[in-house]
Amino acid sequence: MGLEKGIAHRSGAFKQSNKEHKHGRHRSKGSLAQTNKGKVSVKKQTKRNKHVLTRDERRHQADQIRQNKRDDLLARKRSLGSIASAPFLVCILPLNKDIDPNSVLNLLTQCDEQAVVHKSPTGVTHIFLPRFKQKFSFIIPQMDNMLALLDVLKICDTVLFLVSAACGVDDDTVIDKWGHNTLTACFAQGLPTPVVALTDLESIGQVKHKTDIKQQIQKLIENWLPKETLVVLDKNPQGLNLLRKIGGQKKRNVFYRDRRPHLYSEDVTFVPNPEGTLGTLKVTGYLRGTPLSVNSLVHVPGLGDFQISQIDAPCDPFKVEKSRNNNAMEDDSTVVRVLDRCNPSLQESLDAENVPDPMDDEQTWPTNEEIKMAEKEQKQRKRRVPAGWSDYQAAWIPEEDDDFVSDASDDDDEDNSDKDYMDAMSEERSDVDADERSEMQSVAESEVPVSDDKYDQQMDLMGEKEALKKIKAAKSDVMFPDEIDTPMDMLAKDRFTKYRGLESFRTSPWDVSENLPSDYTRIFQFKNFDRTKKRILKEQEDVDGAMPGWYITVYVQNVSQLLWSTFKQTEAPVVLMGLFPNEHKMTVVNTVLKRTPYYNFPIKSKERLIFQCGFRRFAVNPIFSNHTNGQKHKFERFFQPDSTSVATFYAPIQFPPAPVLCFKEVNGNLTLVATGNLLSCNPDRLVIKRIVLSGHPFKINKRSAVIRFMFFNREDIEYFKACKLRTKMGRIGHIKEPLGTHGHMKCVFDGQLKSQDTILLNLYKRVFPKWTYEELVVSCANNDTMETL
Structure with a gap:
């Protein structure tokens, strides 16, 4: 039966739907709209329409961004050196020990007749130039104390390097051995804004020779500072040009310093408490960096971490009167204004370690079999003690510091990674510099003949044997990595009971919370370290307290009188660094280190080293591991020369970035053996x-x-x-x-x-570091503390 006229055909549910032809083009907006038939998805209905900027609005936005950057730059530039701010802090550092920095300082103080010069009790020379309307502060650090020199370079805004034309034009004379070591340490910890000045050029007779010498020295300086141009400093106009350059050049950012409040002491007073052995240290100076809160902690290199009891604002003795006729410094006022006092409920705590609750552990009572087994092991294990010691004397050696010789000892005995106290002392004496010994021998042979008996008396034979043994072990580890001999006198399953096999070192799982040592109950760990760091840095922007540029007095409380008297004898500068929250608490710190060419012997894991991590300085026994991107990192028995490794140890928390310098004590002197930076504060790093x-x-x-x-x-x-x-x-x-x-x-x-x-x-x-953290509370003042080996 046919369809009636005027009635359209409607297909049923079983109508065949053929696949569309793939024409290779995207569907147009019209075809999509025809298919959707006016239907709109829920996501499109709830989504807000983003405003599209017009051309004028984009141009206006770019102008605003440019203006904000310009304002920030001007504000940062005006925060130093102006009349109402802190002066430019300049460290005068010669690159050759034969150069006298005091002669350069005298030239700078006399280069302008209208300059106002004043000297603080701590030896800081202040110069105010009315023609520039700028203030400068100059410091001459101790040349024979490398650690004190590094403390000064942490704080100063500009470092003035001095080279002399009278020393010659060779690389070893313009920058001597001490200067090379100093520059290496400066670059490793973060170099402030550099300026290089050439002195004694007028002592050269002919003008042609002057130009040639200046060009040759310029080429040598470009090896270290490629973008710096020599500034001749022999006459008063040249001194004015140097001060103009210091006041107008762009300042380098040292992030670990600029994000924290810091202060160099202009005056220091110690007030002992009426009772007890503590006292209050009053440190006066210009605050730099960020605002300082009275409830936060401060770190004094060489003394430690302390709380603040009060912050005062005394009259600035170097303040300049804003008078057109008289630009003199006023120091007649003695008014002291109290800025803030600490609130005990808001103060940061000095608790560095977590106190574990022994009741939190699983309580089990040992069985009779376990008691008998423990008594049997106690009889079998032997204690290594010095010769001639009695059983009573040996009982005073702490058990956790001993290595026991037993049938079930750990693998640390084969690779000699853990030694007892006497072995460690002999190892410290064993690191004798071969180059230095040969140099001493050649000098002795050339000057005065030395008899064989006298030479043998001066040589440490035991140290020579230990050094040779260490070098052989390091070479064997390179040739046959991690290979050891299976013991024949005991079962291997008992000998290596702590070890396990892995299908794949890279992909096999390893539980980070498995078999943790008891020291892990004493440390602190963040759930998300990076997120905590961002939150704390953001909170520091809104801290209320003393503002940068103010002349303040900080009352550092509970300083030991004996510690202060010892520190005062070193004549080291008093430097104050503000701490972020949680930066006093202990954790597991990982640092990336690279060996320096100044020490060519291998460094063993768990060997005592001195670290300078950011603003802290301490001694630890780190373990070394590979610097890889995987979840597991292979343990390294030796830190080989010309290599990069990660050192892991217990230390206070510090938020990166932070430079790291690693020293080793050799023959009573400190040698820079490695440099690097802070990697993380992560106890979950797997060192396998x-x-x-x-x-x-x-x-x-x-x-x-x-x-x-x-x-x-x-x-x-x-x-x-x-x-x-x-x-x-x-x-x-x-x-x-x-x-x-x-x-x-x-x-x-x-x-x-x-x-x-x-x-x-x-x-x-898995291996863990030992708790050997020892804060260096007094700066070392040895001569030539940066020997080149």
Whole structure:
């Protein structure tokens, strides 16, 4: 029956729908609208329409951004050196010990007749130039105390390097050995704005020779400072030009310093408490960096961390009167205004360690069998003590610091990574510089003949043997990494009971909370370190307190009188650094280090080193590991020369970035052995120690082989049967069954072995640093503390 006229046909539910032709073009807006038939998704309905900026609005936005950057730059530039702000703090540092920095300072103080010069009690020279309307402060640090020199460079805004034309034009005379070491340390910890001045150029007769000498010295300086141009400093007009350059040049940003409040002492007073052995240290000076809160903690290098009791605003003795006729410094006023006093409820605590609750642990009562086993082990283990000590004297050695020789000792005895106290002392004496000894020998032979008996008396024979033993162990670790011998007098499963096998070092899982040491209950850990850092830095922008540029007096409370008297004898500068919240608490710190060319001996893990991390200085025994991107990092027994490694140790929290300098004490002097930066404060970093057991083929078949010398007991083969085997030539296999009772085993591989191949079994365990943190509370004042080895 046909359709009636005027009635349209409507397809049913079973109408065939053919696939559209793929024309290779995107659907147009019209076709999409026709398909949607007016329907709009829920997401499009709730989404707000973003305003599209017009051309004029974009131009106006760019002008605003440009103007804000310009205002920030001008505000930062006017925050130093002006009449109402802190002066430019300049450190005068010669690059040759024969240059006298006091002659340069005298020239700068006399370069302008209208200059107003004043000297603070701590030796800071203040110069005000009315023609520039700028103030300058000059410091001459101690040349024989490298640590005090580094403390001054942490605070100063500009460093004035001095080179002399009278010293010659060679690289070793313009910048001597001491100058090379000083520049290396300066660059490692963060160099402030540099200026290089050339002196004694007028002592050269001819003008042509002057130009040639200046060009040659300029080339030598460009090796260290490529963008710096020499400034001749011999006459008064040249001194004015130098001051103009210091006041007008762009300042470098040292982030770990600029984001914290810091102060260089203009005057220091110690007031002992009426009772007890403590006192209050009053430090007066110009505040720089960021605002300082009275409730925060401060760090004084060489003294430690302290709380603040009060902040005063005394009259600035170097303040300039804003008078057109008289630009003199006023110091007749004695009015002292109290800015703020501490609030005990808001003060940062000095608690550095967490106090664990022993009741939180699982309480189990030992069984009789465990008690008998412990008594048996107590009788079997032997204590290493110095010769001639009685049992009563040996009982006073702390147990956690001892290494015990027992049948079930750890693998630290093979690789000698943990030694007792006497071995550690002999190792400290063993690091003798070969170059220095040869130099001393050549000098002695050239000047005065020395008898063999006298020379032998001056040489440390035990130290020579220990140094040779250490060098051999480091070379063996390079040639045969992590390979050790299986003990023959005990079971390997007992010897390596703390180790496990891994299918893959990179991908196999490892629980970070497994078998943690007891020291981990004393540290602090962040849930998200990066997020906490961002939050604290944002909160520091709104801190109320003393503002940068103010002349203030900080009352540092509870300073030990004995500590202060010892620190005062070193004549080191008093530098004040403000701490962020939580920067006094202990955690596990990881630093990336790179070896320097000044020390060519390998450094062993758990060897005592002196670190300067940011503004802190302390001594620890770090462990070293590879610097990789994986979740597990291989433990390194030695920090080899010309290499990069990560040092892990217990230390107070510090928010990166922060430069790191690593020193080693050699013959009573400090030697810079490595430099780097702070990586993280993460206790969950997995440092995995690997040992490799090796065996050799005895009989080789097509797909299997008989292996010997890897184990010496049938029980060990059954215990390690599940571990995968690898060979040095790339074969992979597994243990099938033991043969006999003396360590022979049948193994199956993915191919036929070669007779010269070596079979390896890798075992792993996690290692932790030892709690050996020791804060250096008094600066070292040894001469030539940066010897080159």
